Amino acid sequence: MGEVLHTLSAGELGRRLAAGTxxxxxxxxxxxxxxxxxxxxxxxxxxxxxADVLAQADASDARRKAGQGRGPLEGIPVAIKDNIAVxxxxxxxxxxxxxPLVSPYDSHVAERLRAAGAILYGRLxxxxxxxxxxxxxxxxxxxxxxxxxxRIPGGSSGGSAAALAAGLVPLSLGSDTGGSIRQPASHxxxxxxxxxxxxxxxxxxxxxxxxxxxxxxxxRSIEDCELLLNxxxxxxxxxxxxxxxxxxxxxxxxxxxxxxxGIPKGFLGKGVAPEVAAAVNAAVAFYRAQGCAxxxxxxxxxxxxxxxxxxxxxxxxSSNLGRYDGVRYGHRSASxxxxxxxxxxxRSEGFGPEVKRRILLGTFVLSAGYADAYYVRALxxxxxxxxxxxxxxxxxxxxxxxxxxxxAFKVGEKASDPLQLYLEDIFTIPANLAGLPALSVPCxxxxxxxxxxxxxGAPLSEAKLLAAGRLFEAAHGFAHQQxxx
Amino acid sequence: MAEGFDIDHLAKxxxxxxxxxxxxxYSSQLNQILGHFEALAQADLPALSDDARVVDxxxxxxxxxxxxxxxxxxxxxxxxxxxxxxSVPRVVDDES
Numbered sequence: 001m002g003e004v005l006h007t008l009s010a011g012e013l014g015r016r017l018a019a020g021t022x023x024x025x026x027x028x029x030x031x032x033x034x035x036x037x038x039x040x041x042x043x044x045x046x047x048x049x050x051a052d053v054l055a056q057a058d059a060s061d062a063r064r065k066a067g068q069g070r071g072p073l074e075g076i077p078v079a080i081k082d083n084i085a086v087x088x089x090x091x092x093x094x095x096x097x098x099x100p101l102v103s104p105y106d107s108h109v110a111e112r113l114r115a116a117g118a119i120l121y122g123r124l125x126x127x128x129x130x131x132x133x134x135x136x137x138x139x140x141x142x143x144x145x146x147x148x149x150x151r152i153p154g155g156s157s158g159g160s161a162a163a164l165a166a167g168l169v170p171l172s173l174g175s176d177t178g179g180s181i182r183q184p185a186s187h188x189x190x191x192x193x194x195x196x197x198x199x200x201x202x203x204x205x206x207x208x209x210x211x212x213x214x215x216x217x218x219x220r221s222i223e224d225c226e227l228l229l230n231x232x233x234x235x236x237x238x239x240x241x242x243x244x245x246x247x248x249x250x251x252x253x254x255x256x257x258x259x260x261x262g263i264p265k266g267f268l269g270k271g272v273a274p275e276v277a278a279a280v281n282a283a284v285a286f287y288r289a290q291g292c293a294x295x296x297x298x299x300x301x302x303x304x305x306x307x308x309x310x311x312x313x314x315x316x317x318s319s320n321l322g323r324y325d326g327v328r329y330g331h332r333s334a335s336x337x338x339x340x341x342x343x344x345x346x347r348s349e350g351f352g353p354e355v356k357r358r359i360l361l362g363t364f365v366l367s368a369g370y371a372d373a374y375y376v377r378a379l380x381x382x383x384x385x386x387x388x389x390x391x392x393x394x395x396x397x398x399x400x401x402x403x404x405x406x407x408a409f410k411v412g413e414k415a416s417d418p419l420q421l422y423l424e425d426i427f428t429i430p431a432n433l434a435g436l437p438a439l440s441v442p443c444x445x446x447x448x449x450x451x452x453x454x455x456x457g458a459p460l461s462e463a464k465l466l467a468a469g470r471l472f473e474a475a476h477g478f479a480h481q482q483x484x485x
Numbered sequence: 486m487a488e489g490f491d492i493d494h495l496a497k498x499x500x501x502x503x504x505x506x507x508x509x510x511y512s513s514q515l516n517q518i519l520g521h522f523e524a525l526a527q528a529d530l531p532a533l534s535d536d537a538r539v540v541d542x543x544x545x546x547x548x549x550x551x552x553x554x555x556x557x558x559x560x561x562x563x564x565x566x567x568x569x570x571x572s573v574p575r576v577v578d579d580e581s
Contacts, residue, residue, distance in 0.1 A: 104558045237546035307522040318499065325500070327573055332564035339574050340500070348502040356501055360511055361518060363499040364490070374522065380530035387531075419518055 005030040006167035009480055010224040013170060014072045017064065024057035024064075024075030028119060031077060035122075035168055038485055043143040044153075044163035046082055047090050048122035053077070056119045063117065073231050074117030079169040081160050082123040083130055084215060085204035086110045089120070093206050094138035095128045097330045097350030107204020108236045109173060109215055116231040121169055124159030128352045129321065130180055130208045132156050133424040136415055137354045144411065145187060146483035147449055151408040154184030160218050161188035165450075167482045171219050171228050175205055177212045178309050179403075179428025182440035182454060185218055186403035189442045189450030189481050191225045191469065192218045194428075196459045197435035198243045201236035209316035212309075212432040221479040222441070222469040229462065249437070253463040256471040257290045262297035262396035267427065273406040275446030280402045283443045283453045283472060287400075290471060297392040297399065302430065304381045309429040310422055311365050311378035318362025324350060357418060386434040393436075393458040398465060400455055401427045403440040407449035431456050439465040442478035450481075490516065 005013070005027055016022035032050050039045050060075040069075075080086055083093045085103040087110070092098045106114070113120060127137035135143040135158025143158045145151040146166040153162040157174030161184035164172055174181040176194040185192025194216045205215055217228035235244030263284060268277045288294045326332035326346025333345035351359070365374035392399060404424060414420045431438035436459060440452040455465045473479045492512045496503045503511065560566035565573075 100564075101562065104554050104562065240546070301528070304524055304528055307525050310518065311522060311525070322500075326564060328559070328571060329562040330564070337574065339576055342574050344500045344502050347500050351501075353507075356499075356503075356507070357511055357514060359499045359501065360492075360495050361515055363495050364515065364519075367495070367498065373526065376533060377525045377528075377530060380533050381525055381528060383534055384528075384531055418514055419521055422518070422521075 006034050007480065007482060008170070009221050010073070010076050010170040010219065010227055011221070013076055014074070014227075017075045018069070024060040024119065025054060027075065028053050028057040028077060028121075031121070031169060038166055038168060041144070041149065041485065042146055042162050042166045042168070043141045044124060044159040044166060044168055045079070045122045046092065046094065046125045046140045046159070049089065052088075053119060053121055060117055060119065070115065070117030072227055073113070075119065076171065077119040077121035077169050078113055078228065079121045079124050079160065079163050079172040080110070081126050081157050081172070081174050083126060083175055083206040084109060084173055085206075086120050090123055091206065092123070092140065093129045094126045094140045095350065095352065095355070096139045097324050099331065101329055105204065108201035108238065109232050110204065112232055112234060118231070124157070124163055124172060126159055127156035128355050129206070129317070130156040130175055130177055131317070131354050131358055133179070133183055133421050134409075134414070135159065135184075136411065137352060139352050142411065145408045146485055147189065148408065151410050151449070152187070154187035154404070154408060156180040157192075157218065158184045161185050161190055161192065164188065164190045164218060164220050165483050166485055171217070171224060173215060174218050175213060175215050176432065177209050177313060178432050179425040181216045181218060182403050182428050182438060182452070183424060185440040186442075186452030186454075187408040187450065189452070189478065190218060190220050191222055191442065192216065192440045193225055193229060193462065193465070194431060194438045195229065195233065195462060196249060196437045198241045199249055199437070199460070199462070200232045201234070201239040201242040201244075203236055203238040203242075207320040209313040210320065211316060212313055220481065222466055222473050226466050249460040249462040251463055253467040256467040257292060259287070259398065259464065259468055260293040260295070260396040261287055261468070262295055262392055262399045264299045264302065264392075264399055264401060265296050267302070267401045271405045271423070271426070272402055273446060276402050276404070276406060276451050279444035279446070279451040280400070280453045284400060286472060286475065287468070295396060297396060299388050299392060299430075301381065301384050301388055305385055305429045305433060306422060306426055308378045308381040308385065309425070309433060310361070311374050312382060312433070314358045314362030315366050315375050316362070318359045318366065321355070321359055326350070354418070382433045385430055389430060389434045389436060389456070390458070398455045398457040398461065398468060400453055403427060403452040403454040407446040407451060427454055435459065437462045437465055439469055441469040441472055442481065443472065443476070444478070490519070
């Protein structure tokens with residue numbers, strides 16, 4: 001039985017745990033065996049405290065035996081991106097800057113998972129401080145795409161997606177500032193949801209760009225993604241942008257076959273690989289055949305999305321990362337000197353190249369004489385993009401595009417060209433700028449590489465997006481897919 | 486739009502010390518990226534709204550003391566500490 005546990009969905013594992021045919025300890029032992037066999041190859045995890053996992057599993061089994069099970073996630077491992085705080089576990093953001101840090105507290109989502117009985121299972125690799133689209137910017141290790149180990153898994157939540165595709169864990173948490181959940185989900189053939197801004201508390205998420213960051217669930221099926229979302233979403237006074245309770249977002253959504261789906265004009269044009277366009281067009285044809293109303297919508301300011309995002313995100317990052325000064329926590333340079341020299345040396349030694357690049361860019365767009373030309377204009381463009389999306393979503397239930405223009409590229413292929421890498425996020429960025437929920441659903445392959453489509457809905461329309469994803473998933477063979485390793 | 490781009494000044498503002506190679510690389514890359522931002526300069530944009538929120542609802546909590554980490558946990562995180570306090574390089578001289 002141990003050989004097949006890693007192929008099962010969280011939903012199925014939960015049913016077996018509830019029926020008493022499986023224990024959390026047996027499940028965790030099977031996953032630890034798989035971790036030992038595969039993590040060096042895939043590189044999804046940066047840390048796994050096996051003794052702690054088994055202690056959590058034993059506690060879960062004891063609760064269940066005593067009739068005190070905490071719900072559908074009881075005893076199920078959830079792996080966590082290394083920018084989300086879990087008390088007693090490393091919190092490195094895959095950066096040398098935070099290499100020595102062990103979190104002294106739980107994030108809100110970690111509290112929610114503990115309250116649901118889930119096993120907090122290991123730390124997942126990421127681009128340093130979530131800045132990147134390939135996980136090549138990790139200062140700790142490389143992560144490889146389980147479908148082709150010569151290729152990137154996407155990023156920045158590359159570890160979260162690769163762990164699922166490799167069958168190392170049934171559920172994972174990512175964070176998404178410009179596509180960092182959805183882009184790796186698409187590249188690894190799994191489901192990833194960026195919730196409405198404010199649906200899930202950011203308390204305990206290391207800040208990159210606070211007006212854009214959201215934590216979200218990742219899984220191998222829509223059912224599992226929804227299971228995790230339900231556990232995470234709740235009000236939290238420690239994040240003033242978290243509005244919970246989220247009943248409206250999670251309420252049953254009605255008949256998915258009556259959904260109205262908008263296709264943004266021109267989005268399948270230049271820059272989209274033919275195989276990606278074909279898979280997405282097939283998904284559109286599927287929804288039309290199911291009875292959904294398909295129409296074309298106009299989003300005329302879409303070309304502004306990437307520059308707007310990289311002004312807003314780097315501006316916020318340059319401010320948020322000002323806190324890393326080598327004084328209170330994280331790396332401190334051994335070179336002596338004045339406090340300012342110590343801070344400068346600590347930051348220069350602790351941050352990697354992409355983080356430095358973004359801090360410099362963000363510092364520039366906020367600097368005297370340039371803030372009006374860049375930052376303020378980006379805020380105005382953001383409002384315009386948001387207005388266009390909300391206007392389009394007044395006439396349809398959701399928008400459908402590719403998640404990423406091309407399949408996963410080879411490791412190192414775009415490492416020297418940051419602008420090319422920024423353009424990976426062209427379809428995912430607008431949902432962050434507008435605070436909208438967005439879901440990546442596996443929809444086919446380009447050769448052996450997974451392809452996903454992307455649904456964006458109005459605020460708090462998560463249930464509709466998941467219903468649309470479920471309709472597609474039920475008719476196709478992409479749920480629960482794993483790479484052969 | 487990128488006239489007057491001064492990598493030394495930016496690095497100083499950002500508290501980063503860059504090698505000559507890094508300065509050359511970042512200058513070139515930032516100029517390329519800023520060139521891509523030119524679309525923002527050309528666009529017809531609405532006036533800046535006071536309402537920058539992406540959701541209409543927001544939670545404000547009462548301003549009351551809550552649980553804190555405590556000095557032992559805080560100094561354990563610090564790169565250097567002494568007598569329950571965080572150590573830093575000398576900020577002021579002994580004599581003024």
